[in-house]
Amino acid sequence: MADRKVRVGILGASGYTGADLVRLLLRHPHADIRVMTAERSAGKPIGEVFPHLAGFGLPDLVKVEDAGWTDVDLAFCGLPHGTTQEIIAALPPSVRVVDLSADFRLTDTETYAEWYGHPHRAPDLQRQAVYGLTEWTRDQVRDARLVANPGCYPTAVLLALLPLVGGRLIDNSSIIVDAKSGVSGAGRSVKEANLFTEVSEAMHAYGVGRHRHMPEMEQELSRLAGEPIEMSFTPHLVPMNRGEFVTAYVKLADGAGVDDLRDALRRRYEGEPFVRVLGEGGSPATRHVRGSNLCILSVFPDRRAGHAIVLSVIDNLVKGSSGQAIQNMNVMFGLPETEGLEQVALFP
Template identity: 60%
Template sequence: MSSSAAAAAAAALGPDVFLFSSLDVGTQLHGLQVGSVRAVSSRRRVRFSVASALKSEEKLRVGVLGASGYTGSEIVRLVANHPYFRITLMTADRKAGQSIGSVFPHLITQDLPGLVAIGDADFSNTDAVFCCLPHATTQEIIKSLPRELKIVDLSADFRLRNVDEYKEWYGQPHSAPELQKEATYGLTEIYREEVRKARLVANPGCYPTSILLPLVPLIQARLVGLENIIIDAKSGVSGAGRGAKEANLYTEVSEGIHSYGITKHRHVPEIEQGLSEAAQSKVTISFTPHLMPMSRGMQSTIYAELLPGVTVDDLYRQLQTAYKGEEFVRLLSKGSVPHTRHIRGSNYCFLNVFEDRIPGRVIIISVIDNLVKGASGQALQNLNLMTGYAENTGLLYQPLFP
C-alpha cells in the first residue's frame, strides 16, 4: 500500500486509526501514540489494541513454567525473535539453579533469567505465563497464580470442558472445576474471538490440532458423514516429552514404527469434543497414533464418508473458503501431497483432500510440526491474540529444509 493510499484509508476510518501491512507491523508501530489500531493485510483484517505494544522498553513480561522440557525450550526459541515479549521468569524444578544454556546449549546466546523451582517463583515481574508442565500437575499450580496473569496452558488439564470426562480419561478428579469454566479452548483459527477475550487458554494437543483443523469446517458444512471417521496419525518422538523413558530410547524407536494408546489415547475425548461441537451432535471416531523414528513432525491421515451428492471438489472448495487469508493453515494445490519435512520448525499446517478409490469416501492429509503448531507456536499465537498483538508476531519462521 502506498503512503498516500494508506493516508486516505486512515482518514476514511477515522481518528486514531491507521492502516498498514500486518507483515510490517514492527516498523509501522514505531512512534505511534497509544490508541486503537486496525491492521489490514492483503489477506484479512486484524484488529488489536497497542496500549502496551508501542514502546519496546515496555515489553510484555513472560514467564515459562517448565522451561526444561521440549515445549518450554521451544517457547524460549520463538520468543527470542518476538519484538514485544521478553522472558522474565523460568521454572524447572529438577534443573533449578542452572542456566537455560546449560540445559539447552542451543539457547546459550540468549540473555535469560536462571531456572528456579516453581515454589520459589516470583510472579511480581510477570504479565503472562506459558505453562509447559506435565498433565495432572497444572491445575493446582494455575489455581494458585495471581488472577491478573494471562495464562496459556500447554498441558491437557483444561482442554476437556466436562470435568467428569477428565476424570474418566486421566484417572483422577479435576482439581480446579471452577477454573475449568473460565478456560477457552485455544484452537486459534476456529476459536479466534474467544481466545482474544480469554484470560486462561487451554492450548490444544498436537494430534487434535492436526485433525480438527481439516475436519471442523467440513463437518460444519455438512459435507462428510459423522460415522466411520478413521484417523491414522503419526508423530515424531519429541511428542512423548523429554523425560527419560525406556520406550523412547534410540534403540527402541529407530528403524521402526509402532502404534500406542490403541483405543485409549487421551487425545480421543479432545478430538471428539471438537468434532461434536462442530456437528452439534455426538461424534465418535476410530483413532490410532503411531510413533515415528524422527525428532519432530506429525501427519494425520483421515478417512471419511462423503454425504450423498457431495464430491471431493466440494470439500476442497470448503477448505479454500474456510482458510482463505489464514497465515498458518494452507490448503495445497490439488494433487499435492503434504509432507512433514515441508513444515518442520514452522507454525504452518499444510493439508489437502483426495478422492478414495472406494466410491463415496475421501482421504484427508494434514501435517504440522508437533512442537510448533502442535504446541509452542500455537501457544504463542494465542498469547499474541490475548494481549492485543498481531497473531503472527514472532512466528514467521519459514520451515527448515532439508
C-alpha cells in the first residue's frame, strides 16, 4: 500500500472528531479523502462548516445514503454511538473500517445493551471487531477489517495501568481513577450543559459512578489480568477545549515499589513513538500534548505507605480519538505508524 494512497471516507465529518481527522489527514502523505458525510450540513463545502479546512480541494459533504464507497479503501466512522452499527453493516465488505464510536468496543453484546440502552444491532460484526489500542493490539489491528477505536478516557487510563496490571505490580481490587477532560470531549451538538456560561470558570463531575467508559476499561484490564477487575472512576469536565488528565490511585502489590511501576512503564513503552514516561519527579500537563498524538505518563509515591499515584495526559481529540484512528489506519495498510502524526505539541 505504501506505493499508493489510502482512499478514505469520513462518516460524521462535521463533528470535532471529524474535523481533526480531516486536519491530520490533509498532511498525511498516503491519504486521499474521497468522501465526507454530515447530515445537517449535507451539500455544503467543508469550509462553510470549518473555515480552517477551506481551500484544500476537499469533496463536499453528503448524506450517508448518498455516499459512494466503490473508490474507498477505509471508512472512519465518527458518528454518535447507536448509529454506527447498521451503517457499517451496510458498507461493502471491501471497505475496511475504523470506528470511533463506542458501538464495537465491548465484546459482550449484553454488556453493551446494559450500558448503552439498546440491543446491539450488528452482533456478527461485533465478533469481528478488534479493539484498537494500538500499542497493545497492533498485531490484531494489522489484519482487521473492523477496528474499534478506544474511547479517550480508556486510552489514557489503559496506557497507564495495563503494564502495572500485567506485571502484577498493583492490587487489582484497589484502583481509583480521577479523570478530567476538555469540553470538546462532550461533542459538538448543542447541549445546555455545554454552554459557555455553564462550563466557564467552573468544573463539574458527570457520569458519577456509572460512566459508559467504565466497562470498556474493565474489559481490557480484566482480559490482561485473567480475572475480573472493577475500578472506581469519576470523570470531570473542565473549562478548556482540548486535553485529558488522568490521576490513578493504586495500592502496590506486596514487594513492589514506586520505582518498579515506573520501570515497568518504561520497559513496556520503550521504542513506542507516542508514549513517553517521565523520570522521578516529572509531572505532565495537558499543554505538553496539545494537538499531538502523545501520551505522557508519570509515577509518584503516595504519602500513604504502599500506595502510588500514576498520571497520564493526552489530547482527547488526537491520541484519544482521531490521531489514534490514523495510527490504526497506518498499521492496517502497512504504512509507517507515525505517518501524518508527527505534529509536536502546541506549547504553551
